[in-house]
Amino acid sequence: MSAVRPNWQALAALVTGLISLAGLPFTATMGTGASLLVTAIVLVAAILSMLKLRPVAQAIILAVASHFAAWLLIGGLADAFGTAGFGYFAALAASWLLAWRLVTVLSEMKFIAPVAKRTIALIVPAIFGIWILILWEALTRGAGVPFVLLPPPSSIGARIVTSTNILAADFVQTVVKAVLVGYIIGTFSGFLVAVMADRFRFLAAGLLPVGNMVAALPMIGIAPIMVIWFGFDWQSKAAVVVVMTFFPMLVNTLAGLAATGHMERDLMRTYGAGHWQVLAKLRLPVAMPFIFNALKINSTLALIGAIVAEFFGTPVVGMGFRISTEVGRMNLDMVWAEIALAAVVGSLFYGLLALAERIVTFWHPSYR
Amino acid sequence: MSTLPVISAKNLDLVFQTGDGSVHALSDITLDIEKGEFVSLIGPSGCGKTTLLRVIADLEKPTSGEISVNGTTPEKARLDGAYGYVFQQAALFPWRTIAKNVALPLEIMGLPAEERTSRIKRNLDLVNLTGFEKKFPWQLSGGMQQRASIARALAVEPDMLLMDEPFGALDEIVRDHLNAELLKLWATTQKTIVFVTHSIPEAVYLSTKIVVMSPRPGRIHEIIDCDLGADRPLDIRETPEFLKIAHQVRDGLREGHSYDE
Numbered sequence A: 001m002s003a004v005r006p007n008w009q010a011l012a013a014l015v016t017g018l019i020s021l022a023g024l025p026f027t028a029t030m031g032t033g034a035s036l037l038v039t040a041i042v043l044v045a046a047i048l049s050m051l052k053l054r055p056v057a058q059a060i061i062l063a064v065a066s067h068f069a070a071w072l073l074i075g076g077l078a079d080a081f082g083t084a085g086f087g088y089f090a091a092l093a094a095s096w097l098l099a100w101r102l103v104t105v106l107s108e109m110k111f112i113a114p115v116a117k118r119t120i121a122l123i124v125p126a127i128f129g130i131w132i133l134i135l136w137e138a139l140t141r142g143a144g145v146p147f148v149l150l151p152p153p154s155s156i157g158a159r160i161v162t163s164t165n166i167l168a169a170d171f172v173q174t175v176v177k178a179v180l181v182g183y184i185i186g187t188f189s190g191f192l193v194a195v196m197a198d199r200f201r202f203l204a205a206g207l208l209p210v211g212n213m214v215a216a217l218p219m220i221g222i223a224p225i226m227v228i229w230f231g232f233d234w235q236s237k238a239a240v241v242v243v244m245t246f247f248p249m250l251v252n253t254l255a256g257l258a259a260t261g262h263m264e265r266d267l268m269r270t271y272g273a274g275h276w277q278v279l280a281k282l283r284l285p286v287a288m289p290f291i292f293n294a295l296k297i298n299s300t301l302a303l304i305g306a307i308v309a310e311f312f313g314t315p316v317v318g319m320g321f322r323i324s325t326e327v328g329r330m331n332l333d334m335v336w337a338e339i340a341l342a343a344v345v346g347s348l349f350y351g352l353l354a355l356a357e358r359i360v361t362f363w364h365p366s367y368r
Numbered sequence B: 001m002s003t004l005p006v007i008s009a010k011n012l013d014l015v016f017q018t019g020d021g022s023v024h025a026l027s028d029i030t031l032d033i034e035k036g037e038f039v040s041l042i043g044p045s046g047c048g049k050t051t052l053l054r055v056i057a058d059l060e061k062p063t064s065g066e067i068s069v070n071g072t073t074p075e076k077a078r079l080d081g082a083y084g085y086v087f088q089q090a091a092l093f094p095w096r097t098i099a100k101n102v103a104l105p106l107e108i109m110g111l112p113a114e115e116r117t118s119r120i121k122r123n124l125d126l127v128n129l130t131g132f133e134k135k136f137p138w139q140l141s142g143g144m145q146q147r148a149s150i151a152r153a154l155a156v157e158p159d160m161l162l163m164d165e166p167f168g169a170l171d172e173i174v175r176d177h178l179n180a181e182l183l184k185l186w187a188t189t190q191k192t193i194v195f196v197t198h199s200i201p202e203a204v205y206l207s208t209k210i211v212v213m214s215p216r217p218g219r220i221h222e223i224i225d226c227d228l229g230a231d232r233p234l235d236i237r238e239t240p241e242f243l244k245i246a247h248q249v250r251d252g253l254r255e256g257h258s259y260d261e
């Protein structure tokens, strides 16, 4: 008994692996031999992972077995759209359980070297993402999900590769022009107005209710008006982004400027520091976590705003334009390609801001 | 010696208006502090020690009465950098290194970089923090943080130090050590120090004059002279003279204490 250390993922993989034997062959084009190979890999890996091996050895066995099995399973779908039986899905579930076990083993590993820690911190979400794609691919193609409902990631990927020109043009139009310009103007002006409203209280009293109202306006109301005011091109989309990003920045900056402690303010007072000195040396640094919060919220809002604003009139380029027209043409792979682009851009934007936040507010208790 | 006291308060009254009524924080405070004195304010919490110190520092305005600091108004004295204020907590800015924290008031004063550098060095040296210039406050112990905050107050080179229970949050051993250092500092710099505490031994050990205060309303109960001479090793606290003054302070505190709570 001492040589074995059972865990529920491996046990479940064992059970589902055995169940898959009742559904051979897995697909119309996958022979019984290939199907049995997958099951064998899964069963052997499940058993090995319950032995008392070093965590590194376990991780390697699980990584190789689960991904090799998945690769075989997806390969078995060639020319077999919608023909996967229950044996196929049982084997898929078994290899997914092994991947789950892999992530568990990885997260329980104790490392001292910071490089190793950081690598694990990257590998775990990567495995997570890969398995979303694997399951998505295998389920859509294996079960024959209609293309318009949800295209498999492989067709989306193929579409991305063949449409790089279109995607690049859409990216420049929507992200580089509308999002970036609107984001910079909106957040900067929100920040400046907050600083002024903090200096002259009557401004805050007058502005906050108006700002509240503007923030509550629905985008479907604003976007057409901006098109009338600023034309069909990216300027009207940038204007929508300005309207959407201004207020979160204003409110957060005001909250941040109010977050300074009494003692620190009194300290500055004993030095006879003036308003702007107190602002620069005390209140803005204290407000930084709040300001970064707004910057991060706004990065998401800006992207959504620019894309959706293009639904209301645009030249024949742009991510929002592409999504709305390709949906009409049932070219769902193109729609998903744009969604993937938006997801990557949004994550990068957010990630860069989070990185900048770590550098600027290194002193904050949540980072140090 | 000059004849004018550095701090002179006459019939000070201060009433805080709060949501649920008013608090009579200071009542009829009359007190003169001469140049070079070490004056402790002692009393139970809520008796107005902090408030009195804040009035001297122009962080609070009295409701009535007169007060002069350095022969002028507290406001003018504050703007002239007449005093350095040490708070109950170190109040160091976590985004600045220790050296940069000490530099803060010097930047506000608009001193040139070389002058700042030499003052930072001198004052960190004075509080035994040489070598910690590049550390951030949160990398230091509480005692070291409080010493850094004293260096920051001294860097202004004020005639006066106003200290509000600066060692209240520290353990006894660190506290003893810092008391001895503060005394040495006072002896070498000849500064006027007003020091808030609620520790009797601390007050007796440090002061030339002990102001015993009592609460509700906050007022001065008794002023006790306390000169144990310039040279005070820590074990002076076992001597009969020391114990006699400590006893006197304790009696004063007891008399001033209202038993109705």
Ligand SMILES: Nc1ncnc2c1ncn2[C@@H]1O[C@H](COP(=O)(O)OP(=O)(O)O)[C@@H](O)[C@H]1O
Binding pocket: B016, B017, B018, B023, B024, B025, B043, B044, B045, B046, B047, B048, B049, B050, B051, B052, B218
């Ligand atoms: N800003 C304020 N507003 C209202 N009441 C205050 C304020 N500051 C102090 N007080 C009250 O004044 C009294 C004296 O306070 P304080 O000077 O802090 O006492 P001590 O420092 O001796 O403990 C207390 O009753 C306290 O609650």
Ligand SMILES: [Mg+2]
Binding pocket: B049, B050, B051
């Ligand atoms: Mg107090």
